[in-house]
Amino acid sequence: xxxxxxxxxxxTVNPLGNSVRDxxxxxxxGRSGIGPITKFDAADFQTRIAGELKNFDPLQFxxxxxxxxxxxFIIYALAAAEMALADAGxxxxxxTAERTGVIIGSGIGGLITIEREKEAILRGGPRKISPFTIxxxxxxxxxxxxxxxFGAKGPINCTVTACxxxxxxIGEAFWMxxxxxxxxxxxxxxxxxxxxMCVAGFNAMRAISVRNDRPEAASRPFDRDRDGFxxxxxxxxxxxxxxxxxxxRGARIYAELAGFGLSSDAFHMxxxxxxxxGAARSMRLALQDAGMAxxxxxxxxxxxxxxxxxxxxxxxxxxxxxGPHSRNVMVSSTKSMTGHLLGGAGGLEAIVCVKAIxxxxxxxxxxxxxxxxxxxxxxxxxxxxxxxxxxxxxxTFGFGGVNAVLLFIKFAG
Amino acid sequence: MSIEDKVVEIIVEQLDVxxxxxxxxxxFIDDLGAxxxxxxxLIMALExxxxxxxxxxxxxxxxxxQDSINFIKKKKGLLS
Numbered sequence: 001x002x003x004x005x006x007x008x009x010x011x012t013v014n015p016l017g018n019s020v021r022d023x024x025x026x027x028x029x030g031r032s033g034i035g036p037i038t039k040f041d042a043a044d045f046q047t048r049i050a051g052e053l054k055n056f057d058p059l060q061f062x063x064x065x066x067x068x069x070x071x072x073f074i075i076y077a078l079a080a081a082e083m084a085l086a087d088a089g090x091x092x093x094x095x096t097a098e099r100t101g102v103i104i105g106s107g108i109g110g111l112i113t114i115e116r117e118k119e120a121i122l123r124g125g126p127r128k129i130s131p132f133t134i135x136x137x138x139x140x141x142x143x144x145x146x147x148x149x150f151g152a153k154g155p156i157n158c159t160v161t162a163c164x165x166x167x168x169x170i171g172e173a174f175w176m177x178x179x180x181x182x183x184x185x186x187x188x189x190x191x192x193x194x195x196x197m198c199v200a201g202f203n204a205m206r207a208i209s210v211r212n213d214r215p216e217a218a219s220r221p222f223d224r225d226r227d228g229f230x231x232x233x234x235x236x237x238x239x240x241x242x243x244x245x246x247x248x249r250g251a252r253i254y255a256e257l258a259g260f261g262l263s264s265d266a267f268h269m270x271x272x273x274x275x276x277x278g279a280a281r282s283m284r285l286a287l288q289d290a291g292m293a294x295x296x297x298x299x300x301x302x303x304x305x306x307x308x309x310x311x312x313x314x315x316x317x318x319x320x321x322x323g324p325h326s327r328n329v330m331v332s333s334t335k336s337m338t339g340h341l342l343g344g345a346g347g348l349e350a351i352v353c354v355k356a357i358x359x360x361x362x363x364x365x366x367x368x369x370x371x372x373x374x375x376x377x378x379x380x381x382x383x384x385x386x387x388x389x390x391x392x393x394x395x396t397f398g399f400g401g402v403n404a405v406l407l408f409i410k411f412a413g
Numbered sequence: 414m415s416i417e418d419k420v421v422e423i424i425v426e427q428l429d430v431x432x433x434x435x436x437x438x439x440x441f442i443d444d445l446g447a448x449x450x451x452x453x454x455l456i457m458a459l460e461x462x463x464x465x466x467x468x469x470x471x472x473x474x475x476x477x478x479q480d481s482i483n484f485i486k487k488k489k490g491l492l493s
Contacts, residue, residue: 063429064429065427065428065429065451069454127457128457130454130457131450131453131454131457132450132454135450
């Protein structure tokens with residue numbers, strides 16, 4: 001019999017809020033976190049909007065010295081981890097340290113550090129580069145610093161699977177606990193890439209929205225007028241625990257993580273194939289892993305990026321898997337509000353699924369003013385909906401053909 | 414500002430320590446909590462501020478605040 005895995009803590013910083021409470025309030029109210037780019041002068045860029053953190057005070061989580069040295073993605077992860085552990089009431093002591101691990105995914109790692117230090121070399125020569133450059137860039141440093149700060153000495157890893165990185169991290173943490181390598185895991189994803197190279201790079205691919213005059217309407221998944229995704233930044237981390245470990249310490253259990261599906265397209269570096277068979281397969285694999293039928297799923301948090309291809313093909317994949325039930329299942333893309341956190345998306349959207357189950361509320365897809373004729377599912381447009389959610393899927397797909405899907409269920413004991 | 418005061422100001426900023434901790438005999442590693450990377454960064458800041466260069470052999474000899482002050486003075490021709 002498999003060891004069961006439950007979710008006992010949540011922590012996030014994202015464009016909608018610097019806590020789960022604020023973020024959830026904004027999600028349910030259908031607010032947009034997208035605005036003009038303030039982190040650098042984007043005047044010459046095709047895209048001048050993004051989902052940035054607001055009023056985030058890094059000095060609440062790191063001291064001045066750390067603030068200067070750590071890339072933002074590390075600081076966001078430290079902030080989310082501190083909140084998630086506090087939310088779970090989990091302290092990592094001598095007896096539990098080696099059984100507690102960390103897996104935090106990131107699509108890119110310290111891109112802002114790469115940009116800054118490359119400039120230092122160009123300006124002053126190779127001796128002007130900071131000794132904190134390499135440890136600021138490495139994508140696994142979010143997990144590394146979280147393990148150091150909180151004393152987690154168990155399994156550690158960093159998944160670097162583009163926009164699926166956070167989901168891969170949670171899926172792998174799930175496996176770790178199931179297979180007995182750990183009793184508790186801090187897992188999720190992070191990204192801090194609102195910077196010139198990221199914006200210009202995605203612009204060059206024609207992948208991001210250029211709706212600069214109406215930032216809050218730029219991310220419009222499944223809408224006929226969608227013109228690409230909106231880059232977001234932030235972190236979402238969850239505390240995963242083996243069920244009896246959580247019950248023994250009287251922890252509040254938000255939901256159970258019951259399945260993980262992972263597949264590859266083997267098709268193209270960035271584009272999904274028509275019909276997105278790989279995405280459909282990863283949804284089926286998650287269902288199979290949990291031993292559940294499609295009809296038992298009430299909510300799908302879609303990858304829903306607001307790119308022309310993703311939203312159409314994801315819709316087709318959902319129809320392929322869910323058949324007639326695809327008319328009933330609620331599907332929403334919270335990226336319509338948060339923007340696309342890239343490697344952080346899977347972490348934040350897992351939190352959304354867990355909260356939807358725990359609170360009985362499904363957050364909406366905003367900006368869905370004119371649904372694409374071929375996108376005809378129930379995307380929970382405009383307004384959140386109070387509904388009992390027994391089981392939810394979190395879809396995330398990444399460049400390189402990664403399709404990662406988590407399946408959460410209401411915890412029934 | 415004297416060289417001494419400027420050095421202390423830089424150390425306070427770089428190592429996130431108080432001015433009071435920055436007594437001349439304070440060791441960067443043992444007293445001010447710096448690690449080897451902190452020291453490299455600190456030396457870079459001193460190089461920048463005093464327009465000097467400090468090579469790795471010299472860097473290894475700088476252990477205390479007074480060492481760094483003496484070193485800068487020597488480079489500036491203020492100390493034999």
